Amino acid sequence: MPARRMWTFFEPLHAVTYFAPEAKEHFERTGLRGFWRGYFAGRAAPLGAVESPPVIAAFFNFAPQMVRRALPAVWSLADPDRALRARQEGAVAALQRLLVQYDSHPEGKAQIAEAADLLMEAASHVDTGGRILAAANAALAVPAEPLARLWHAATVLREHRGDGHVAALVAWELDGCSVLAWRASLDLSRDILQPARGWSDEEWLEATQRLKARGWLDTEGRATDEAVEAHREIEAVTDRVSMQPWEKLGPDKADRLVKLLWPMASAAYNDIPDWNPIGLPSPLVE
Numbered sequence: 001m002p003a004r005r006m007w008t009f010f011e012p013l014h015a016v017t018y019f020a021p022e023a024k025e026h027f028e029r030t031g032l033r034g035f036w037r038g039y040f041a042g043r044a045a046p047l048g049a050v051e052s053p054p055v056i057a058a059f060f061n062f063a064p065q066m067v068r069r070a071l072p073a074v075w076s077l078a079d080p081d082r083a084l085r086a087r088q089e090g091a092v093a094a095l096q097r098l099l100v101q102y103d104s105h106p107e108g109k110a111q112i113a114e115a116a117d118l119l120m121e122a123a124s125h126v127d128t129g130g131r132i133l134a135a136a137n138a139a140l141a142v143p144a145e146p147l148a149r150l151w152h153a154a155t156v157l158r159e160h161r162g163d164g165h166v167a168a169l170v171a172w173e174l175d176g177c178s179v180l181a182w183r184a185s186l187d188l189s190r191d192i193l194q195p196a197r198g199w200s201d202e203e204w205l206e207a208t209q210r211l212k213a214r215g216w217l218d219t220e221g222r223a224t225d226e227a228v229e230a231h232r233e234i235e236a237v238t239d240r241v242s243m244q245p246w247e248k249l250g251p252d253k254a255d256r257l258v259k260l261l262w263p264m265a266s267a268a269y270n271d272i273p274d275w276n277p278i279g280l281p282s283p284l285v286e
Contacts, residue, residue: 002254003242004235007161008284009261010119010154012268015280016094017042017087017151019272026090031077040070042087045080046136058132060166061176066198088143091151098267099147113146115260118253119153125248126156131163150264157245164241168234177207182216185223186231188279196277 017023018039027038044055052071056064078086102108120142128135137156143149169179177199184190194204211217216227223231246254265283272280 002246002251003161003239005258005284006122006157006246006254007242008281009258009265010157011278011280012265012272012283013095013151013154013261014091014158015272015276015278016098016268017091017155019276020090020094020097022093022097023087023090026086026093027083030082030086032074032083032086036066036070037074037077038086040067041074041078041080041083043133044071045083045087046133046140047080049075049080054132058163058166060169061179061197063177063198063200063203084140088148088151092145092147094271095147095151095268098271099264102264109146111260112150112264115257115264116146116150116153118249118257118260119157120149121253122245122249122257123153123156123160125245126160127244128160130167131160134160134163160245161238161242165234165238167241168237171237172230172234175207175210177203178210180204181207182211182223182227182231183279185211185217185221185227188277192275192277 023042024035024038027033027042032038032041040055043059044050047054047058049072052064052068055071056062056067059067074083099108099112102112123138126134126138128138134156137152137159140152143152174182176197180193180197180199181190181204184193190204199207208217208221211227212219212221216224216230218224249257262283269280269282272278
């Protein structure tokens with residue numbers, strides 16, 4: 001499906017803000033020392049200086065106690081405007097390093113600008129009803145600088161897809177910890193997911209018990225056929241409710257965007273560590 005294919009191109013461009021050293025450096029310059037201060041301040045900043053409850057709801061699979069450790073305390077270190085500047089500047093610095101072969105000559109700069117314009121055109125068509133993170137990011141000013149615009153567009157599209165995915169999970173009556181325990185039985189690692197989202201061993205055990213009662217885990221904790229099929233269906237729903245930007249953009253522009261983004265997204269993807277909890281496949285050309 002086009003929505004899933006396009007996700008593999010814009011997600012790596014967004015994800016540099018979590019994993020690139022430049023992103024960490026810019027957050028720390030702003031006073032946000034430590035990975036999680038930068039993460040929560042940067043990602044929540046489009047919502048304003050919020051308390052923890054809206055972020056617990058919007059981020060969904062983070063343990064509430066982990067969010068509360070960061071919010072609202074991070075706003076005493078950097079207000080949302082400063083956090084947003086650090087987020088964008090760090091992402092741009094990372095992309096400048098990763099895309100140096102483009103950014104260093106006129107033809108490459110033109111390709112970055114064209115890709116940024118096309119991706120921003122797609123992002124301008126996101127439907128934000130019921131999608132708080134997409135709406136908050138879409139309301140931010142569109143940067144004039146091409147790499148910043150490319151990253152901003154990727155971020156709007158990423159949060160749009162994520163909001164739709166959360167809605168699909170809620171419709172299946174899943175909670176945040178259960179989602180992670182379920183994914184750990186399918187294709188991701190508990191050793192990565194659990195500490196990255198802050199759930200205790202007791203909470204994880206309770207989640208696996210809920211999944212067993214549902215018939216999604218067997219007695220050994222392995223995913224059942226029902227759990228595998230549910231994953232396919234939820235991902236299909238996520239793809240379907242993420243289609244509007246690509247339907248509006250049209251197949252010809254989408255194909256051109258794929259051609260432009262493939263080497264850029266691949267460079268960003270290859271810079272993301274294997275231990276990340278995103279579960280992102282490499283950019284899908286076919």
